Amino acid sequence: MIVLCVANNKGGVGKTTTVVNLAAAIGKTGRKTLVIDADGQGNATYSLTGLVHPTPSLYDVLMEKISLEKIILPSNEEFVSIVPGDPRLQNIDIELAAKPAREWKLSRALRLIDFEYVIIDTPPSLGLLTQNALAASQHVIIPVSLSEFSLIGMDKLLATIDEIGDELNIEDLELLGVLVTFYDETRLSRETYGILEKKFEERLLTTHIPKSIKLEESHRRNESIVSFLPNSPAGLAYTDLAQEVIKKSKASQTPYSRKQQRRS
Numbered sequence: 001m002i003v004l005c006v007a008n009n010k011g012g013v014g015k016t017t018t019v020v021n022l023a024a025a026i027g028k029t030g031r032k033t034l035v036i037d038a039d040g041q042g043n044a045t046y047s048l049t050g051l052v053h054p055t056p057s058l059y060d061v062l063m064e065k066i067s068l069e070k071i072i073l074p075s076n077e078e079f080v081s082i083v084p085g086d087p088r089l090q091n092i093d094i095e096l097a098a099k100p101a102r103e104w105k106l107s108r109a110l111r112l113i114d115f116e117y118v119i120i121d122t123p124p125s126l127g128l129l130t131q132n133a134l135a136a137s138q139h140v141i142i143p144v145s146l147s148e149f150s151l152i153g154m155d156k157l158l159a160t161i162d163e164i165g166d167e168l169n170i171e172d173l174e175l176l177g178v179l180v181t182f183y184d185e186t187r188l189s190r191e192t193y194g195i196l197e198k199k200f201e202e203r204l205l206t207t208h209i210p211k212s213i214k215l216e217e218s219h220r221r222n223e224s225i226v227s228f229l230p231n232s233p234a235g236l237a238y239t240d241l242a243q244e245v246i247k248k249s250k251a252s253q254t255p256y257s258r259k260q261q262r263r264s
């Protein structure tokens with residue numbers, strides 16, 4: 001089982017859009033995929049099911065009221081299931097504050113399930129939900145919007161992810177790659193892309209996601225772009241991204257084995 005999360009503390013960079021469409025595109029290859037909606041806005045849940053804040057949700061799992069496999073819902077996409085999120089997740093930092101191993105709740109919950117891919121959507125913050133997502137993941141994808149890119153913000157994010165990795169003593173968390181989103185053929189886009197290529201080299205994913213109004217439309221239709229408009233530029237990009245992710249994550253049949261590490 002491969003577990004990956006999509007993280008960036010900035011909002012509006014295409015995290016949820018990437019989770020939903022990447023999962024759908026991996027599902028189209030016949031691989032059993034689970035999306036976990038760890039954002040209280042529940043946008044991934046809505047996009048994949050049309051449901052607004054169904055309960056029980058991931059909140060109840062993190063609070064240890066129910067086990068994760070009991071709340072898995074089918075989605076509108078083939079081979080894709082979802083663990084929904086709801087607004088109560090926004091209080092999780094406070095509610096888990098005094099609990100032991102509070103960063104490891106999600107990782108523990110995943111031990112009982114069996115999917116080929118688990119893809120976790122995270123909120124625009126680096127609080128406990130994102131920490132739980134990182135602690136549960138072998139890979140992280142960081143989407144970067146070319147419309148409002150800042151190198152300073154990016155460096156800070158990478159440093160923080162390293163810090164969280166060190167703090168939690170996670171040895172096998174890897175940056176699968178930085179994903180360019182909102183790409184368009186303007187000079188500014190091309191220049192920024194060039195800067196990112198220099199900075200990240202092979203850690204910049206080859207696939208980039210074009211700016212496309214169709215992504216918003218497919219979200220509202222509760223349909224992925226790879227189902228709604230598979231041959232559109234954005235549809236093709238997410239299909240390519242799935243291939244790149246499958247290749248880079250070296251899918252294995254080994255059971256999920258992330259263990260909680262002791263703080264060093």
Ligand SMILES: Nc1ncnc2c1ncn2[C@@H]1O[C@H](COP(=O)(O)OP(=O)(O)O)[C@@H](O)[C@H]1O
Nearest residue numbers: 011012013014015016017182210211212215216
């Ligand atoms: N490549 C893109 N081109 C155009 N609009 C996009 C693209 N990716 C996402 N969007 C839209 O931008 C908004 C923010 O995207 P979203 O995936 O929700 O970001 P995040 O989860 O990082 O906050 C949404 O309305 C979404 O439909």
Ligand SMILES: [Mg+2]
Nearest residue numbers: 015016039043
């Ligand atoms: Mg989001």
